[in-house]
Amino acid sequence: MANEPVNTPIQTEYAEHLAAALAANQAEQATLSTRLGKLQGEEKWLAAALADTPSVVGAEPTPVPTPVPTPALVRPASSAPPVRDGADAAAVPLPRAEKVAAGAAAVKKATAAKKPAAKKTATKTAAAAPAKKTATAKQAAVKKTAVAAAGKTAQASPTLGRLLSDILSKQPGEPKKVSEIQSELEGAHPERATSVQTIRNALQRLVEKNGLERDNRQGVVLYTWPVPEATAASAAEVKGEEPAPAAV
Numbered sequence: 001m002a003n004e005p006v007n008t009p010i011q012t013e014y015a016e017h018l019a020a021a022l023a024a025n026q027a028e029q030a031t032l033s034t035r036l037g038k039l040q041g042e043e044k045w046l047a048a049a050l051a052d053t054p055s056v057v058g059a060e061p062t063p064v065p066t067p068v069p070t071p072a073l074v075r076p077a078s079s080a081p082p083v084r085d086g087a088d089a090a091a092v093p094l095p096r097a098e099k100v101a102a103g104a105a106a107v108k109k110a111t112a113a114k115k116p117a118a119k120k121t122a123t124k125t126a127a128a129a130p131a132k133k134t135a136t137a138k139q140a141a142v143k144k145t146a147v148a149a150a151g152k153t154a155q156a157s158p159t160l161g162r163l164l165s166d167i168l169s170k171q172p173g174e175p176k177k178v179s180e181i182q183s184e185l186e187g188a189h190p191e192r193a194t195s196v197q198t199i200r201n202a203l204q205r206l207v208e209k210n211g212l213e214r215d216n217r218q219g220v221v222l223y224t225w226p227v228p229e230a231t232a233a234s235a236a237e238v239k240g241e242e243p244a245p246a247a248v
Helices: 009-052 086-091 096-156 159-169 178-188 196-209 231-239
Strands: 212-219 222-226
Touching: 096 231, 159 196, 178 196, 178 222, 196 212, 196 222
Parallel strands: none
Antiparallel strands: 212 222
């Protein structure tokens, strides 16, 4: 009873480890076996192709390296197929060097055919460049002329404040409402008709800069163009020179 093995957790873990290592070893052997079979098949095909290719006169045949098999999976090497002659030699494909030379000649021919087309395209592009430059210059000149014309028009056209000053200065000392000023503006300059708020803003600027008088009578805003000082002085003199009433 003392010599019987004891099933401890350590023994169980060790046994599982050994079993996993064994399974991995077997799987790797299977993989190597499959790979070895493929390599041996490729070896047979390469040997047959080499045997069908005509060799250069006087050149020694290139030895075919034999793959070294895995020690655990040694298999007998297959023999190369016999060399064929006669009618089979006519079916041998062209050597690789001749194929490469033929491909290079085709590429050179295609490149030579593309050169005239590229030269023709470059000529067209060079011919189109001056025309494009001329069109751009014309567009710039037209744009410059339009900007200059717009500037001249803006300079020739009087401002709204100027028009309102002309209207009010014709009747100095006479208060006018905004609606009356708007009506006179539309009558004298129909092309410059605008809203009441715009006219009110322009009148306010005239009050601040040109001395236009602004008065609010019973909730109605009135604007009056100031009377010139000379006229006001003359009116005062005339008033002072009036004869006194005769005594009865």
